[in-house]
Amino acid sequence: MPHAKLTKVPAVTGVLETSIYVKDLKRASEFYQRLFGFPVIYSDQKLHAFHIAQQQVLLVFKCSASAGASAVSGGIIPGHDGAGSLHLAFAVKTESLPQWRHHLEEQGIEIESEVDWPRGGHSLYFRDPDQHLLELVTPGCWSVY
């Protein structure tokens, strides 16, 4: 059931980092750069970080490489790791859908499915090289988008 936002909770201003975990970091990084043109804002042997838009960053981690805690100059980043075909949706403008279809085709990426949402939005689903389920979705999907 929907709950009203609690007033005593400090605010979160957004999701800054979304993470996926991939078998081949170079292959995944090239895919996200080539398909989306996301700028790389950080890269090392186990992580490539991409700027998506505004204050949003996509972290692409090599599988298993961050399972243990990592020491950085300012402290310790605790361990994390993931497996499976994770799901991630990118917002796009309605008028850009034809360009996206053309771009996906040019890049040899098969659209696996499409969904029309009751509020008027439309989604294109396809896979990244690690079988993560990516979605491009236009406004009119959720009440908040």
Place this chain on the structure above:
Amino acid sequence: MPHAKLTKVPAVTGVLETSIYVKDLKRASEFYQRLFGFPVIYSDQKLHAFHIAQQQVLLVFKCSASAGASAVSGGIIPGHDGAGSLHLAFAVKTESLPQWRHHLEEQGIEIESEVDWPRGGHSLYFRDPDQHLLELVTPGCWSVY
């Protein structure tokens, strides 16, 4: 190496949906509502969707429940699923850090680690009930935040 954004690629306006996968959907949903006060904008037996801020939604899926394709009125949502301790960072304001520390303590949530970033940001790390690694991070982490 950083790449400039390619001009011929249609634009992504943001990450709309970030997904995690949990063993006990009720337990996870109560955690995200209680700790963060995120409003539930959709719920069924396999998914609770939370509004985080602006056009950003957190999807909490019951493990395995979305591994197969799902038919909805407007099409087919392809299968996806995840395992492990995924990582997710929420942006918070610098001045809210003391409130967050107090709130985490009140909620009985242990801060597992803290990191000071070279650009001046600060992160608090802790776990959700499924051991996903959550981070609250203030501005001054990435070049874009």
